[in-house]
Amino acid sequence: MKEKIIPITAIVIGLIAFLLTGQYLRSQRDALEKERQKLYAGAKRIDIVVASSDIPSQTAIRKEDLGLDSVIESTVPPDVVTPEDAQQIIGKKVIFAVGRTRAIMWGNIEGSDRAAETSLASIISKNMRAISLPISGAATVSSMVQPNDRVDVLGTFSFPSKKKPNEMENATITVLQDVTVLATGQTMAKQAGKRRSQLGNASYNTVTVEVTPKEAELLVFAQQMKGSLYLSLRNSTDVSFEKELPEINFEHIEKSLPEMNQYRQKVIRHRTTY
Structure with missing residues (x-):
């Protein structure tokens, strides 16, 4: 009988503690709300x-x-x-x-x-984050990427080989697509109204992009992998998304190069159905 009473008593005590904790938290919340209203009551x-x-x-x-x-x-x-x-x-x-x-x-x-x-914080969209990437020169389309441009972020990293686990091989992947550039160096997007030629003359060593919190983690991890990041510039009206982009390594280039060249000639150069 005692063995049955002990679990029941524990459950009852737990429920009481839960209810009291909830009541306390509600009272604290109400108190904070009253203080907030009092603080702003006379505010202009x-x-x-x-x-x-x-x-x-x-x-x-x-x-x-x-x-x-x-x-x-x-x-x-x-x-x-x-x-x-x-x-x-x-x-x-x-x-x-x-x-x-x-x-x-x-x-x-x-x-x-x-x-x-x-500040930069004032132009970041709600629920988004700004993160700077150490990219410059050719990796930023000859420094022609400017604030308010849309870009894809690509990276080349060393991965363990799938066929030879004890060896490393280089591979290039598209990390993110259709990302907004907030700033290049110290030039923020709020200056995008200036002539593009003026901004294009300025050199920079970092590019700040707007991403979600999860994407920010991804970019930080990518930088820690000691790889190389690159930006590919998009048309400002292009919001397309490429699904299932492959991981590019030497083996993939050997197999896919003829097909890619054929696609370029038929679709891109001549604009016909592939």
Whole structure:
């Protein structure tokens, strides 16, 4: 009988502890919410311009794309667009996509001469991360990759051979596709309104890209493998995704080179059905 009572007692005690813990956490949450409301109760609020619907990157802003939101003044970034200036941005393109209800920033308006000297963090999309890659020269298409470009990230690494496990072999893989470039060196995307030729003259040793948290881990791991990273430049309107890209090694080149050349001649050069 005692053996049955002990487990039941333990379960009851566990349930009571769980309920008390939940009650305590709720009370703490309510207390924090009250403090937050008290803190902001007397704070000055101002209206700012926000997106009333999603605005894709490189899209001209329309009047119907804009709305207003009331926010606490102390939380407003220095280059946010205010209602009195809303008319000035109509017809201008946004550099990066703006999500619904997100504030419109001067730094995200193409060609704007009113962009404040903001930090890189201000141009990173919500739920995304910025990570810098030590890439320069030929690996960045002769340094012609610029902020706001779209690129694929490729890497060449040494892997254990599948046929000879005790030996290493080099292989090239596409790590990520359709990635946005936030900055090249110290030049950020908010400067993309400048003439491309001016930006193209600047040399750099790093390229900062916008990725998801999981992709950031992948890129960090790729760098730690002591391989070489390269960027391939995409057309700004190309959002295609290539599925099942192969791992390229010497054996693959030997087998696939004739087929790849045939594809180039039939499809790319002559634009016929392959």
